[in-house]
Amino acid sequence: MTKKKIFAISGGTRTNSSNLSLIKAIEKLTADQLTFHIFNDLAALPHFNPDLNSDEIDIVKNFRKQISESDGVLICTPEYAHGVPGSLKNAIDWTVGTAEFSQKPTVLITASTDGEFGHQALLETLRVIEAKNIDELNLLIQFIRSKVNISNEIIDEQLKTDLNKLMFNFIKIL
Numbered sequence: 053m054t055k056k057k058i059f060a061i062s063g064g065t066r067t068n069s070s071n072l073s074l075i076k077a078i079e080k081l082t083a084d085q086l087t088f089h090i091f092n093d094l095a096a097l098p099h100f101n102p103d104l105n106s107d108e109i110d111i112v113k114n115f116r117k118q119i120s121e122s123d124g125v126l127i128c129t130p131e132y133a134h135g136v137p138g139s140l141k142n143a144i145d146w147t148v149g150t151a152e153f154s155q156k157p158t159v160l161i162t163a164s165t166d167g168e169f170g171h172q173a174l175l176e177t178l179r180v181i182e183a184k185n186i187d188e189l190n191l192l193i194q195f196i197r198s199k200v201n202i203s204n205e206i207i208d209e210q211l212k213t214d215l216n217k218l219m220f221n222f223i224k225i226l
């Protein structure tokens with residue numbers, strides 16, 4: 053069976069981001085069914101401005117293309133100051149006019165200390181840009197730093213169960 057292609061975005065841009073570790077842990081969990089491409093250029097995207105001609109900005113074109121060519125998207129992000137990290141919201145804003153997320157199977161995981169506000173805000177954004185099944189394919193993980201380590205291992209049994217269930221439901225619609 054051909055593996056489905058997942059485009060993964062970490063809203064945490066730190067070198068030792070727990071959200072990046074979580075993506076890598078999920079990649080391992082699903083390695084027999086999915087291949088991952090992890091986006092490395094989140095912080096390098098220019099600030100969104102509708103006046104800019106995005107057809108002339110390679111990094112933006114590549115970002116959109118990678119979403120379009122994937123079978124599904126996985127977003128893992130922390131919450132910053134009760135909101136969505138600016139660099140992640142900026143990236144998503146680049147897709148609003150061109151609708152790459154419309155009907156794209158998408159998983160949203162907010163993995164933070166608390167995360168409730170940022171999770172709801174990003175969930176609403178993904179709803180309005182029509183990410184497929186987003187109301188089923190989302191998970192809020194609190195106290196993330198005690199649940200995944202820097203070796204990309206999930207060290208919380210309940211989280212392993214929750215992730216297996218979430219990814220099973222994701223893979224079903226790919």
Ligand SMILES: Cc1cc2nc3c(=O)[nH]c(=O)nc-3n(C[C@H](O)[C@H](O)[C@H](O)COP(=O)(O)O)c2cc1C
Nearest residue numbers: 064066069070071130131132133134164165166167
């Ligand atoms: C500027 C800043 C603001 C933060 N604000 C919040 C917040 O509002 N809610 C929360 O749950 N965690 C907050 N945190 C803590 C993050 O959840 C925590 O640092 C998390 O590990 C960041 O994700 P990362 O490991 O992927 O970088 C904040 C961290 C930073 C650096």
